[in-house]
Structure formats: structure tokens, C-alpha cells
Amino acid sequence: MWFQKELQLKPRPRGFHLITDEIILGINELKNFKVGLANLFIKHTSASLTINENASPDVRVDLESYFNKYVPENASFYEHTTEGPDDMPAHIKASLMGASLNIPIKDGRLNLGTWQGVYLCEHRNHGGSRKIVVTISGETYE
Amino acid sequence: MWFQKELQLKPRPRGFHLITDEIILGINELKNFKVGLANLFIKHTSASLTINENASPDVRVDLESYFNKYVPENASFYEHTTEGPDDMPAHIKASLMGASLNIPIKDGRLNLGTWQGVYLCEHRNHGGSRKIVVTISGETYE
Amino acid sequence: MWFQKELQLKPRPRGFHLITDEIILGINELKNFKVGLANLFIKHTSASLTINENASPDVRVDLESYFNKYVPENASFYEHTTEGPDDMPAHIKASLMGASLNIPIKDGRLNLGTWQGVYLCEHRNHGGSRKIVVTISGETYE
Numbered sequence: 188m189w190f191q192k193e194l195q196l197k198p199r200p201r202g203f204h205l206i207t208d209e210i211i212l213g214i215n216e217l218k219n220f221k222v223g224l225a226n227l228f229i230k231h232t233s234a235s236l237t238i239n240e241n242a243s244p245d246v247r248v249d250l251e252s253y254f255n256k257y258v259p260e261n262a263s264f265y266e267h268t269t270e271g272p273d274d275m276p277a278h279i280k281a282s283l284m285g286a287s288l289n290i291p292i293k294d295g296r297l298n299l300g301t302w303q304g305v306y307l308c309e310h311r312n313h314g315g316s317r318k319i320v321v322t323i324s325g326e327t328y329e
Numbered sequence: 330m331w332f333q334k335e336l337q338l339k340p341r342p343r344g345f346h347l348i349t350d351e352i353i354l355g356i357n358e359l360k361n362f363k364v365g366l367a368n369l370f371i372k373h374t375s376a377s378l379t380i381n382e383n384a385s386p387d388v389r390v391d392l393e394s395y396f397n398k399y400v401p402e403n404a405s406f407y408e409h410t411t412e413g414p415d416d417m418p419a420h421i422k423a424s425l426m427g428a429s430l431n432i433p434i435k436d437g438r439l440n441l442g443t444w445q446g447v448y449l450c451e452h453r454n455h456g457g458s459r460k461i462v463v464t465i466s467g468e469t470y471e
Numbered sequence: 472m473w474f475q476k477e478l479q480l481k482p483r484p485r486g487f488h489l490i491t492d493e494i495i496l497g498i499n500e501l502k503n504f505k506v507g508l509a510n511l512f513i514k515h516t517s518a519s520l521t522i523n524e525n526a527s528p529d530v531r532v533d534l535e536s537y538f539n540k541y542v543p544e545n546a547s548f549y550e551h552t553t554e555g556p557d558d559m560p561a562h563i564k565a566s567l568m569g570a571s572l573n574i575p576i577k578d579g580r581l582n583l584g585t586w587q588g589v590y591l592c593e594h595r596n597h598g599g600s601r602k603i604v605v606t607i608s609g610e611t612y613e
Contacts, residue, residue: 189506189610191575191582222331224368224464226508228575230584232524237424240374245409246420252406253421257399257541264536267529278530279537282521286587287573289429291333291370291464298333298462300372303428320582322508322575324466324608326331364473366510366606379566382516387551388562394548395563399541431571433475433512433606440475440604442514445570466608468473 188223190216190323193230198316199309201273203239203247207304211297214321218295223325225297228287230318233277233311235284241304250308254280277310284308292325330365332358332465335372340458341451343415345381345389349446353439356463360437365467367439370429372460375419375453377426383446392450396422419452426450434467472507474500474607477514482600483593485557487523487531491588495581498605502579507609509581512571514602517561517595519568525588534592538564561594568592576609 194213196206210227211217217225229236240246258279260272267275288305291298307317336355338348352369353359359367371378382388400421402414409417430447433440449459478497480490494511495501501509513520524530542563544556551559572589575582591601 191506191577222333222464224466226573226575228573228582230582230587232522232584232586238374238428239420239424243409246417249407249409249417250421250424253400253404256404256406258537262537262540264540265533267527267533275530275533278523279534282523282534282568282590284424285427285569286522289368289370289431289573291368291462293333293462298370298372300374300460302374303372306424318584320575320577322506324508364475364606366608380516380570381562381566385551388559391549391551391559392563392566395542395546398546398548426566427569431510431512431573433510433604435475435604440512440514442516442602444516445514448566 188325188327192321194319194321196307196317196319199307201309201312203250204307205241205304206307210305219327220292220295220323220325221328223292223323225290225292226287226322228320230320232281234314234317235281235286235308236288237284237306237308238288238303239306240302242302273312280310330467330469334463336461336463338449338459338461341449343451343454344393346449346451347383347446348449352447361469362434362437362465362467363470365434365465367432367434368429368464370462372462374423376456376459377423377428377450378430379426379448379450380430380445381448382444384444415454422452472609472611476605478603478605480591480601480603483591485593485596486535488591488593489525489588490591494589503611504576504579504607504609505612507576507607509574509576510571510606512604514604516565517558518598518601519565519570519592520572521568521590521592522572522587523590524586526586557596564594
């Protein structure tokens with residue numbers, strides 16, 4: 188059994204954002220799957236998806252600080268500079284984190300750990316509304 | 330055909346650990362799948378999974394050294410410090426490496442390259458026993 | 472419906488390479504899938520796969536520059552040095568980027584964003600021809 192849907196996230200500022208609830212609200216069909224996998228795929232190259240701690244907001248602040256320090260703007264060796272100082276670092280961060288997540292489904296729910304949440308990693312200053320393709324496959328309740 | 334099972338790994342010290350055999354021993358059902366995919370998903374935000382060289386143990390030592398140097402403890406900009414100096418670096422490493430692997434299955438076995446093995450990346454000093462959800466889908470032998 | 476095939480890529484020099492077309496040409500069966508997922512899995516530990524910008528070639532140049540600077544050769548702490556100065560950095564880069572991609576399929580095509588392409592990240596100076604296992608599952612047109 189297959190299901191695919193494109194979600195349009197609300198725009199968010201640069202940084203790491205917990206979006207588990209927005210994703211789940213967008214895929215009402217999830218509850219039909221007894222067992223399966225959900226693939227979340229972001230259709231952009233300057234934002235990414237990751238799974239991390241769903242409790243302390245300071246984890247998200249520190250992730251943003253870390254990646255800004257270790258993937259700096261205006262590095263002297265960048266050649267791709269015409270789209271602004273936040274663009275090339277955004278591409279690098281996108282490859283470090285990745286464009287997709289694969290999350291197991293059990294009993295109609297995402298089978299995440301207690302402390303796990305889905306993050307949108309918005310690497311641009313003004314990234315706008317991002318598109319995520321959700322593809323679910325699995326066994327449904329009859 | 331779908332199969333899902335939660336494995337509880339034996340506790341390991343901080344570092345990179347080859348766990349291919351422990352995973353395979355835990356999923357006896359793998360041999361029933363002629364073709365398919367295995368998703369390994371770690372239910373934690375301070376440990377991760379990766380695929381790397383299954384031969385020289387010094388690759389695992391160097392990976393640990395590298396990540397300790399480039400994701401340092403006690404960085405001055407960390408705000409999330411109450412859970413110990415190894416906690417925030419663990420969250421960063423978890424997002425750099427990722428929570429899940431997707432490995433093709435062929436003829437009842439993981440279709441890995443000759444030198445590939447599955448690693449548990451334990452980023453905490455005392456992470457304890459980690460849980461991995463294994464989800465397999467594919468075509469079984471009749 | 473399941474499909475699996477091993478592709479042998481043509482050899483490429485060290486660096487980031489756009490291989491979307493080579494992959495698609497190798498999987499003619501893709502057009503049969505109305506909805507699904509394609510898993511691309513590289514069977515090596517010194518090369519990786521990522522998704523990034525398919526337009527400006529300077530993005531690929533800057534990615535190579537970035538990873539060479541932040542995953543240096545000849546770091547004093549490397550113990551795994553017998554296979555050449557490019558080997559241990561290649562293993563680290565492979566774990567940072569990852570061995571596999573999962574891309575949604577819609578209407579017989581990869582459901583990528585407008586600016587997304589599939590990259591081979593060749594981390595060795597002379598990596599030779601790399602093998603990628605493509606596994607597709609989904610609903611086919613009857």
C-alpha cells in the first residue's frame with residue numbers, strides 16, 4: 188500500500204525548527220498503516236531535514252551556532268558567491284544533514300524514540316515556504 | 330511483505346563500533362527476503378548509525394578522534410550544558426551522521442559492499458543499551 | 472512491486488560529480504512506477520552520495536574545497552595511514568555524507584525539486600569505477 192503527498196511548510200527563519208506536529212497533522216493517512224516506513228524528502232538544496240531532541244529548545248540554538256561556525260559564510264575559497272553569503276554555506280549544510288528521513292511506522296504512528304523529533308533545518312536567511320514530499324508504504328489495517 | 334522488530338544492543342563505550350553481526354543475528358527473518366530493503370533506525374538523539382570500513386579497527390579509532398576534534402566539548406557558545414559536556418556534541422554528531430540506514434537486500438542477505446559494515450556511533454560516555462528498530466520490506470521466497 | 476539492479480558508474484576524478492542522468496539512463500524500469508521510492512546505495516566506504524544543486528558547477532567545486540579543508544589529509548592524529556593520505560579523509564567524508572539516498576518516485580520519474588541533482592562524491596584520488604545498487608519499490612502501472 189502506497190501513499191504520497193506534498194506538504195508545503197509554513198515559512199520559518201534561518202535556524203533549526205521542530206516540525207513533527209506540522210508533519211503529522213499533514214498526513215492524516217498515517218493512522219491507516221499498521222507497519223511501514225515514512226520517507227520525508229525536502230525538495231530544496233539549501234535546507235535539510237534531521238532528527239534530534241524534541242525537548243530543550245537550546246539544542247536547536249546550539250545546532251545553529253555550531254553549523255554557522257563550522258560552515259562559515261564568506262570563506263575565501265568560495266567561488267559560488269552570487270546568490271548571497273548565506274547560499275554556499277546552505278548547500279554545504281544541506282549535504283551534511285541530508286535531504287530525506289526514513290522513519291519506521293508502527294500501529295498508525297511514527298515509531299520515534301521518546302526524545303526524537305523531526306527538524307526542518309532552514310539554512311537561508313529568507314528561505315520561504317519549503318516543500319516536503321511524504322511517501323508512506325506499508326501494511327494497512329483492512 | 331513487511332517485518333518490523335526492535336533490537337536492544339548491548340551497551341558499548343563511547344566510540345565507533347562494528348555491529349553488523351549483532352544486527353544480522355537479531356533478524357533471522359532476513360533470509361526470507363529475495364529482494365528488498367532493510368531500514369535500521371536508532372531511537373536516540375545522542376548516538377547514530379553509519380556505514381564504513383569493516384576491516385581495519387584504526388578507521389574506527391580515527392573517526393572517533395576526528396569527530397571529537399571537530400565537534401568539541403565545552404565550546405564557549407553552547408547553551409545546552411546541563412546534561413554534561415558530552416551531551417551537546419553528541420546531538421551534533423547525531424545530526425551529522427544520521428539516525429537511520431537503508432540497506433538493499435538480495436538473496437536473503439544485506440547487499441553490502443565487500444568492505445562495508447554497519448557502525449553504532451556511541452557519542453555519550455555512558456550511553457547504555459541502545460534501541461534500533463529494524464523494518465524490512467520486500468519480496469519473500471514463497 | 473520490487474526491482475533491484477547494480478549500476479557500474481564510469482570512473483571519475485576526486486570531487487563532486489552530477490550523475491543524475493547516468494543513473495536515470497541505467498534504470499529504464501523507473502518509468503513503470505506510478506508512485507514509489509528509489510534507494511541508491513553505493514557499495515564503497517571512500518565515496519558517497521548526496522543531493523545538491525544541479526545548475527552551477529561552482530557549487531560542486533566549493534563542496535570539494537570545503538570538505539578538503541575541514542577533513543584534512545595528514546592530520547597528526549590519524550592512525551590509519553597505510554592506504555595513502557587520501558584514504559582516511561575519504562572514510563570520514565563517506566560517513567558525513569552517507570552511503571545511500573532515498574528519492575520519491577511520482578508518475579514514472581524521480582520526484583526531485585527543480586534544482587536538485589544526484590551527486591557522486593568521489594573522495595579518493597583514483598577511486599576507479601564505483602558500484603551503485605538501485606532498489607525501487609512502488610506501485611506500477613498495470
